[in-house]
Amino acid sequence: MQHHWYKKIKLRSLILSLGVLSILLTLASSYLAAYKVQRQLLIENTLESNRVYSAKLANVAATFVKTSLGHLGYSASMLTNNMDNRQRLTAEVERLHKQSGQFNSVVVVDKEGRIIASSPAVFAENNLTVSTPSASQSLNAKRPLVTDPFLSPAGNYLVSLSQPIFSEAGDYLGYISGSIYLEKQNILNFLLGSHDYKDGSYLYVVDRNRTIIYHPEASRVGELVSINDAVNTVTQGTHGATPIVNSKGIDMLAGFAPVELAGWGIVAQRPLTATLAPLNSHMKQVILQNSPLILLILLGVWLASTLISRPLWHLAKSTSPQDPTPRQHINVIRAWYFEAAQLKSAIIKSTELLNQRIQELYNDSQTDPMTGLLNRRGMQHVLEQYELNETPFAVMMCDLDHFKVINDTYGHDIGDQVIITFAALLKQLDVAGITLCRSGGEEFIVLIPHSTKAEACTHAQSLHAHLAQTSLPLNAPVTVSIGVAEWTGPTDTVHSVLKVADQALYKAKEQGRNTTVSA
């Protein structure tokens, strides 16, 4: 099965993804937290400023109502004894209308509902009377009153502020009222409408029945406001602030305050989007200003992931089957932290052990275990080297004589002793570069580089002599027959020289053994 080690996720990618992910998550969560806190703060601030603003305007409106009722009350007291004096009545309504400028019109109505004096004069001149229930609010109240909006006999949509007129005896004589024409330029426009916001903020005024009596969009005057928390609360006489959805479905932050004397409620509101607009651009600014730092941190993570993963990456790469020289590569790896250093030293040690074991196995495969000399395979390797390097050499092919008899007479163990002793004698040959080989049971081959047959014969003679002098656990002497040959160059194969040596050995056996024959 092929090992797809390179297709697995890499440590560097893992560290990098982990680092980047945690940085982005941390940034995202802190931005989100900052955004939420700022958002809440902005909303609370806007609600509070709208609450304060509506309360301030409610104060202004209340002062206006109170002052106006005061002015009307004064006029009412002036008219107590003049209800039959048209000239006096007309003079008073004109004075009040023109002097104060608070009302669109001022009328005096007698107890039958007839307009007996008016400024402008047109209503009185036309003998208008108040007859509808809504127009008769002041007539019936017989007390200071701010009416609900109603359509006047002259066709004006208005609210009026009125004071009853009583005789000195306390009889009800009628009332004097100042009217505010809701659909025309009026005092409310002057008091409340001077704040022109470009961000969609506006304020409006409702009466106690949720009817709009002032709105920057004049067409909405007289409209019944749909139920919302701000209007509900303010019509119950309470001030405060709350988020609402306006009649067009837009989220608004509303502050509201009642004008108790008039039963009105003032609602100042600002679109939520307008409130949050600076926050969005603020957050964009924060992200923009932070981006170099974020990029720097990401660069740091990338660098750290590279530095951490590099030693492990190189270790992994150098242990892959594709690396032909893993040891050299492992040695130059800079394992700068504990785990990588441990891993590096473990890999180096295990590679060394493996190489050592391979060397041992190689040696075993080339060596005869009983004598420690090379076996045929080992000798083959040496011959190949000679042939490759064209090294001339001489061969001594040695075969112990009548070894079967030794085995049969003294036993196999003694036979082994003889073999080992003969190998020891060979090892004592003091010849440079000599190769000793046990090529068969009791057969040995000696290769002497840069040597001739004559020199080999000399070594063979000394071998005969040494063997004769060696004491062995046998009663009879042990002898050896030796065939000698030489290889002088590539005109022949190295194997042919072995054949020649073998033939020489055969001759030595034929000649009666314990002798050396040179080919």
Ligand SMILES: Nc1nc2c(ncn2[C@@H]2O[C@H](COP(=O)(O)OP(=O)(O)OP(=O)(O)O)[C@@H](O)[C@H]2O)c(=O)[nH]1
């Ligand atoms: N003890 C022992 N005997 C071995 C070993 N290897 C081979 N032999 C024996 O060596 C003997 C070799 O006998 P032969 O090939 O007939 O040769 P020889 O008896 O030495 O006779 P010549 O070579 O003609 O002198 C056989 O009896 C083998 O069993 C070994 O490792 N130990």
